[in-house]
Amino acid sequence: MNCSPNPGVSPLAAPEALHPSLWRASQLARSGTRCVDTGHAALSTQLPGGGWPVGTLVELLQQQPGIGEMRLLRPALQACAERRIVLLQPPHPPQALALAALGLAPSQLLWLRTSRSADALWAAEQVLRSGSCGALLFWANHTRGESLRRLHLAAQAGETLFFMLRPLIAAQDASPAPLRLGLRPAAGGMQIDFVKRRGPQRDAPLFLPLDLPITSSLVQRHAFVDRTIATPAGARHLQPQLVQ
Amino acid sequence: MVLEHDRVLAVSPAARVAGIRPGMRRGGALMLMPDARLVERNPAREAEALDAVALAMLQFTPQVALLEEATLLLDIGASLRLFGGIRALCVRVQASLRALGFSGALSCAPTARAAWLLARSGAVRIAHDPGPGAGARSSARAGRRCGRVLRMATLERRLDRLPVALLPPARPYMSWFEGIGCDTLGELRRLPRPGLQRRCGRELLDMLDAAYGLCPELFEWVTPPEQFRARLELFDRIEQAELLLAGAHHLVLQLVGWLCARQLAVERFTLLMEHERGRVAMPPTALEVALAEPSWRDEHLVRLLKERLARQELPAPVIGLGLEARQVREMAPPSESLFPEPGGSEEDRMRMLELLVARLGPENVLQALPQADYRPEVANEWVPVQEGRGGARMDARLPPDVGSLPRPSWLLAKPIALLMRNHRPFYGSPLKVASTPERIEAGWWSETQTRDYFIAEGQDHTLYWIYRERIVGAGEDAEPRWYLHGLFG
Numbered sequence: 001m002n003c004s005p006n007p008g009v010s011p012l013a014a015p016e017a018l019h020p021s022l023w024r025a026s027q028l029a030r031s032g033t034r035c036v037d038t039g040h041a042a043l044s045t046q047l048p049g050g051g052w053p054v055g056t057l058v059e060l061l062q063q064q065p066g067i068g069e070m071r072l073l074r075p076a077l078q079a080c081a082e083r084r085i086v087l088l089q090p091p092h093p094p095q096a097l098a099l100a101a102l103g104l105a106p107s108q109l110l111w112l113r114t115s116r117s118a119d120a121l122w123a124a125e126q127v128l129r130s131g132s133c134g135a136l137l138f139w140a141n142h143t144r145g146e147s148l149r150r151l152h153l154a155a156q157a158g159e160t161l162f163f164m165l166r167p168l169i170a171a172q173d174a175s176p177a178p179l180r181l182g183l184r185p186a187a188g189g190m191q192i193d194f195v196k197r198r199g200p201q202r203d204a205p206l207f208l209p210l211d212l213p214i215t216s217s218l219v220q221r222h223a224f225v226d227r228t229i230a231t232p233a234g235a236r237h238l239q240p241q242l243v244q
Numbered sequence: 245m246v247l248e249h250d251r252v253l254a255v256s257p258a259a260r261v262a263g264i265r266p267g268m269r270r271g272g273a274l275m276l277m278p279d280a281r282l283v284e285r286n287p288a289r290e291a292e293a294l295d296a297v298a299l300a301m302l303q304f305t306p307q308v309a310l311l312e313e314a315t316l317l318l319d320i321g322a323s324l325r326l327f328g329g330i331r332a333l334c335v336r337v338q339a340s341l342r343a344l345g346f347s348g349a350l351s352c353a354p355t356a357r358a359a360w361l362l363a364r365s366g367a368v369r370i371a372h373d374p375g376p377g378a379g380a381r382s383s384a385r386a387g388r389r390c391g392r393v394l395r396m397a398t399l400e401r402r403l404d405r406l407p408v409a410l411l412p413p414a415r416p417y418m419s420w421f422e423g424i425g426c427d428t429l430g431e432l433r434r435l436p437r438p439g440l441q442r443r444c445g446r447e448l449l450d451m452l453d454a455a456y457g458l459c460p461e462l463f464e465w466v467t468p469p470e471q472f473r474a475r476l477e478l479f480d481r482i483e484q485a486e487l488l489l490a491g492a493h494h495l496v497l498q499l500v501g502w503l504c505a506r507q508l509a510v511e512r513f514t515l516l517m518e519h520e521r522g523r524v525a526m527p528p529t530a531l532e533v534a535l536a537e538p539s540w541r542d543e544h545l546v547r548l549l550k551e552r553l554a555r556q557e558l559p560a561p562v563i564g565l566g567l568e569a570r571q572v573r574e575m576a577p578p579s580e581s582l583f584p585e586p587g588g589s590e591e592d593r594m595r596m597l598e599l600l601v602a603r604l605g606p607e608n609v610l611q612a613l614p615q616a617d618y619r620p621e622v623a624n625e626w627v628p629v630q631e632g633r634g635g636a637r638m639d640a641r642l643p644p645d646v647g648s649l650p651r652p653s654w655l656l657a658k659p660i661a662l663l664m665r666n667h668r669p670f671y672g673s674p675l676k677v678a679s680t681p682e683r684i685e686a687g688w689w690s691e692t693q694t695r696d697y698f699i700a701e702g703q704d705h706t707l708y709w710i711y712r713e714r715i716v717g718a719g720e721d722a723e724p725r726w727y728l729h730g731l732f733g
Contacts, residue, residue, distance in 0.1 A: 066731020067706050070653045092654035095624045096612035099653060100646045106612035111626055113608040123600055130596035185705045212650065212732065
C-alpha cells in the first residue's frame with residue numbers, strides 16, 4: 001500500500017499509477033525511451049509513447065519496396081538528420097535527388113552495400129554500437145530470431161532510430177521487436193496494420209494519406225475515371241507475371 | 245625446456261610435473277622425460293624480446309630503462325593520474341605484457357632499486373614458468389603478487405626480509421655470508437659498514453643505499469628509434485590470415501609504445517607478411533592500412549587489422565610478420581567537452597566509417613555526390629566515402645528547385661522493359677499514368693537519352709516511375725517501348 005500514490009484508491013483500480021512500465025491491455029503503454037514524433041498525427045496517437053521509439057528495433061513489414069516507406073519515415077528522418085542516416089542494403093540504388101526532396105541532405109546519407117547477410121548484420125551492429133548515426137534503415141530478407149535479438153540489444157545501447165524493413169511474410173514469425181507495423185499501399189496513401197505494439201490489439205488498418213513531396217504541375221490533381229479494359233475476359237486467363 | 249651450458253634453465257609446467265628442476269644436467273632431464281623438447285638459450289633473441297617489451301612499455305611512461313638480469317624499469321611517478329591510479333596502471337601493464345606473449349613479475353616501490361629487488365625476488369619464485377617467447381622475464385617498477393609497496397616504512401620492512409643473494413655484488417661472497425649467519429638484507433645492514441666495504445667492495449653498499457633510498461640513482465633511459473620498423477618471427481607456418489592477428493597485435497603494441505614516446509599519431513602503416521623461402525622466393529605480402537583520422541590507440545588499430553586480415557588471402561604460408569609506420573604526424577589529443585554530444589565526436593564517426601570500410605571494402609561504403617546532369621542515372625552518383633569531399637560542396641550540387649522534381653527514392657540499377665497489354669504498360673497489374681510527362685532529352689555527347697517520364701500507378705496503388713523511349717528505330721520495331729525506372733519509396 002505504501003507504493004500507491006493515493007492511499008484511498010486500491011492499486012488494482014489504477015495499476016498504471018504504480019509503475020511506469022505497467023499498463024492495462026486496453027491502454028497504450030508509456031514508452032520508457034525517448035520518442036521521435038512520426039509527423040503524422042493519426043499514427044502518433046496509435047503508438048506507445050506517441051512516436052517512433054529510439055534505441056529500439058522497429059520492424060516495418062512490406063510486400064515490396066517502394067510503396068511509400070520513405071515518405072512515411074520522412075518527418076522522423078528529418079528530425080534526426082543532423083547526424084548521418086545509414087541505408088543498409090536497400091533493395092535498389094537510392095536516388096540522392098529524391099531523398100533531398102524529402103529533406104535529407106546528400107552529405108548526411110550513407111549507403112552500405114554488402115555481399116553476405118552476415119556482413120550486413122555485422123555492419124548494422126557496428127552502426128548501432130557506435131551511436132554516431134541518427135537513423136539506421138536496414139533491409140533484410142531472411143533474418144533469424146537470435147540475430148534480431150542481438151540487433152535489438154545493440155540498438156538499446158544507443159540513441160539511434162532503427163528501422164528494419166522486412167518482407168510481409170515475416171509477420172508470421174516471432175520477433176523481439178516491441179513495435180511491428182505492416183505497410184500496404186492504398187489510394188493516395190498507405191494502410192498500416194498493427195502487427196505488434198505495446199497496447200490494445202487493433203485489427204482495423206489505419207489509413208495514412210501520403211503525398212508525393214513535390215509541388216510540381218506535373219502531377220495531375222484531378223481524379224481518374226477508371227475505364228474498363230476493352231477485353232477483360234482475355235486478361236483474366238493469363239497468369240499475371242512479373243516482367244524482368 | 246630451456247638449456248644453458250647443458251644445464252636446465254627453465255622448464256614448462258609439464259616438465260615440472262615430470263620432476264625436472266632447473267639446474268639439472270641435460271642427461272638427467274632426458275632420462276626423466278625422453279621426449280622433452282630442448283631449446284638452447286639464445287641471448288640475442290632474449291635481448292630482442294626485451295627491447296620489444298621496452299618499446300611497448302613506452303606507452304605508459306617516457307622513462308623506461310633496461311636493467312641487469314632481464315629487468316625493465318618504468319618510472320611511473322608522472323603517469324599515475326593519467327592512467328587512473330596505481331592499480332589500474334598495474335593491470336594495464338600486465339595486460340599488455342600478456343598480449344605480447346610474456347609473463348613477468350611486477351613490483352613497484354618508491355625507489356628503483358627496491359622495486360628491482362622485489363621484482364627479482366618474485367621472478368626467482370616464478371622463474372620456473374617462463375613466457376612462451378624467448379624466455380625473457382621482464383619485471384617492472386610498477387605489481388604482481390610479489391609486491392606493491394608505496395610507503396618507505398613498509399618498504400624497509402619488506403626489504404629487510406629479502407635474501408642477500410638477490411644483490412649481484414654479494415653473490416661472490418655468499419659462502420662467507422652463510423658462514424656468519426647473515427641471510428637477509430636486514431642482517432646485512434646491521435653489519436659494520438667499513439668492514440663490509442673492505443671485504444665486499446663499494447658496489448654492494450651503493451646498491452643497498454639506493455634500495456633504501458639513502459642515495460640518488462641514475463639510469464640510462466631507453467630512447468625510441470627515429471623510424472619504426474618491427475619484425476616478428478612466427479613459431480609456425482601460418483596459412484590462415486585470421487591467425488596472424490595475435491602476432492600483429494604484438495607489433496601494434498610496440499608501435500603504440502613508440503608513437504606515445506615520440507608524441508606521434510600514425511596515418512598509414514604497412515603489415516608485411518613474409519613467406520617461406522622455398523624453391524621460389526616470394527616477395528612478402530604487404531597489407532597497407534591508411535587511416536582517415538590519425539590514431540595512436542591499439543584497440544582501434546587491432547580492430548582494423550582484424551577486419552582487413554579476414555579479407556586477405558594468403559598466397560603461401562607466412563613465417564614472419566613485419567610492421568612499418570609509413571606516415572606519421574603530430575599527436576593531437578582530443579579535447580574533452582564539458583557536455584558531450586549525444587552522437588559522439590567526429591573521431592567516433594570516422595572510426596566507425598573506417599571499420600565499415602575495412603570489412604565491407606571501400607566500394608561498398610558510399611555517399612551521394614549528385615552531378616549536375618539531366619539524365620537520372622548520371623545525376624545519381626555515389627562515391628566511396630573515403631574520397632573525402634566536403635559536405636557543403638555536395639549539398640550545393642543539388643538543383644535549386646529540388647522539391648519540384650518528381651524523382652523516385654529507388655532508382656533501378658537497370659531499367660526494366662515493360663510488357664504491353666491492351667496498349668497499356670503492365671507490371672504485375674496494368675499501370676495507369678498519373679502525371680503529365682516530364683521530357684528528358686540530353687547526353688548527345690555520350691549516351692543520348694530521349695525519354696518521357698511518367699508517374700504511373702498500379703492497381704494496388706503503388707507508384708512507379710516509368711518512361712517511354714521517344715525515338716525508336718524505324719522499321720519493324722516502331723512501337724514505343726515502355727520501361728520501369730524507379731519506385732517511389
